[in-house]
Amino acid sequence: MATLRLERPGPGGRAGLVIIMAFALVALAVSTGLYPADAAVATGSGQWEPASGRHWFGTNRLGQDIFARAIVGAATAFKVGMTVTLLSLLLGAFFGVVAGWRPGGWLDALVVWLMGVLDAIPFYLFAAALAFALGGGEAAMYTAMVLTFWTATARLVRAEVMRLRQLDYVASARAIGVAGPLIAVRHLLPNCRHLLLVQAALTFVAAIKTEVILSFLGIGMRDGVSWGLMLSESTQDVLAGHFGNFLAASALMFVLLLGFNLLADALQQPNPDSAKAMVGA
């Protein structure tokens, strides 16, 4: 069995980790007030000022500092990514285990049918329709994402559980009368962690991208600062010949997503040390 490379990731994985840690620190600074969020909403400067030592990416239409908004936007992205990833992983793992534990049973059929229905609808269309139906805003956006993201995790976990339940140690646990939920918590889920970690990285990326798209469309974040709102603002700015919003939001989003992609790639590589150990054995 391939093990994770978290202990000794390759250069790509290390770069990814550094990037993510840097953004995590920024998010922490904003959420704890170390970085003043007020800087992102202050409207005191001139309209569409060019980049300068005072305003690294210039100002927007309201005279707000674009760099400050991009930094606060990073915190928003992290908050959305963390929340959606956590909730959709919990849902996905739960339904994956439930469905995979008794393949072919009515519960499995129901979960597979539900996943099939949800996956059959084009994702962004579904997310937008759900967000719209729920009245828009942050809560609707979170709900839309969680309800659509959990299925990918559930499919992977279900397949893995179906494989694991055939193994001797699970059969032994069942033979000595260990309850199903206990087997799931003690034996199945820990052995799905490699899948969950990779899936977490991918979900995090998808959540950030989706937040940006939904906010851009006007059905995501409505109050506060986000990269999606900045990109949405840039549609007006670009017309007036100002690119600060577009550059700042795009650049930071690119770097953060690059970090997660590098990490996800690294997590999906088999650990060479483990592989050698297995060959040696």
Added chain:
Amino acid sequence: MTRLLPLLLLLTACSDPGAGPSDDAVTYVHAMDGAPASLDPAQASSVYASFLVVNLYDTLYRYKYLARPYELTPNLAAAMPEVSADGLTLTIRLKPGVRYIDDPAFAGGRGREVTAADVVYSLLRHFDPASRAQGAWLWQGRIEGIDEWKAAGADYDNPVAGLQALDTHTVQIRLTRPYPQFVHTLAQAYSAVVPREAVERYGRELGSRAVGSGPFMLRSFDSARAVMDRNPAFRREPFDLAREGYDAGSQSQYELETLEGRAPPFVDRLEVEFIAEDAARWNAFRGGQVDFIKVPAAQFDQVLAQREPPRATPELAAEYHLSAERESGFVYTNFDMSNPAIGHHPDPERAQRNRALRCAIVNGFDWEARNNRFYSGIGKVFPGVIPPTTPEYVEDAGSDYIQRDVEAARTLLSEHGWNADNLPVLEYGYPASVTEQQMFEQFRSFMADIGYPRERIRPLSFATFGDYFGAYSRGEVMLITSSWTMDYPDAENVMQLFYGPNAAPGSNSASYHNPQYDALYDRAAPMAPSPQRTASFQAMNRMIMDDCASITGLARTLVFMWNRDARMLPDRSFTGGFFLRFVDKAGRDG
């Protein structure tokens, strides 16, 4: 040759002599920032629908092309109405020989003459629940017997006492009370004349086709564009510069003199592109795909070399004409006066505190910053609700109302016991858009300056304007950001916005109720424009400001640009689409 014969026959069969102008036809392409939902005059509730409807159908009256202030002139009517001494009976004669376009709806497919019965039918449609028409508010309770006709089942065979066709070409209308603005309503797209045969044959489909007698005939219509061909049977009425209100001093640069004596419409084909996205519309204009654009406000800095009066940069001026027009309307933010947290309150003391709170918000609002950030500083900020384009407007109606005074706002709040802990949570409504969201952000920063905590001012955005309209009509929005485009050039149209009986879901979205105001309105509204009426309107304007019922207002300046080979003076006020019949292109001269 024998083998080619079938092919030639096929090609001949495919060619339709009535299919429209040839490739060398003179075509004018207009751009609009929105699309009409329907082309049925009964549904012409938007400026986009009105633009097309008045070109496909006839209204009895229209506005003179070049006269400012606006003046009515006969269109389908032969003359201005004959009005009885008491002002209650209007007799209108139609031009004889005006015909609808040919259409299968008519017997033999040939368009018949437009008659007085069609005018009666077209107005009655607004009171027929089956038509789901939207224009009834213009005539409700104003025409004798029309509401009773609706209540009795809206049977078109039942006569209406106050709306009758006396003969083929004469309509007589009896009003229940004097209504000086009535003739203006007959220039609106809602009043466009439709043939009953077409309504009965096409039903809802009339929203995507047109059977009218206007200067153009619809060729195609979808969510991206409308294509119209010149109506070859349109009555020939030579263009008369003087009669249209031409002013050589301000309009000579548009080369309109060349139109004199010619019969509109002047172009063979009229295309209207619906391009909602500002950047796409601007690129289409600069790329030559469209001849005209209403310049997006974000573009003003790039387009204008001078703001007062607006003038294009030399590079753009070499390619395009530019004109600027102050809108007949204004933008404002109403307080929901029916909400006891901020509006009217049965307890006089609390009512007084609420008034102080509203006045503090008005004092804290920075109109200059709003104008500079969102309207490039060329909008006109004015106190109250009587906009600068109306004769009743006075410059010094109360400049203190639009002058920001943060200290006064803070003092008002503290004197009336308001502080950061007990200020009510304000819900600021708007239809979701980048600009509206930024305006909310700006409002919140204004309020922060007077001590209103940020977390107590919350956005309440709605996916569509329809959702937003529904919410504030139900009294679910505390701060209602809105704009009003006047239906006709008469200040009565804005005074009714605060008339008690028009409270939400009516046009009085603030649900403002002031018995003195209502009494003055009842007295002044039926009056013809006069110094006495002006004095009443100005007193009412002052009441709105004294009660701090609205944060108002700003009249936007609209900037238009069009290709130099198009001879025209565009207009967006009221049913501004009338000007399209007078558009000409230099290509016509060859």
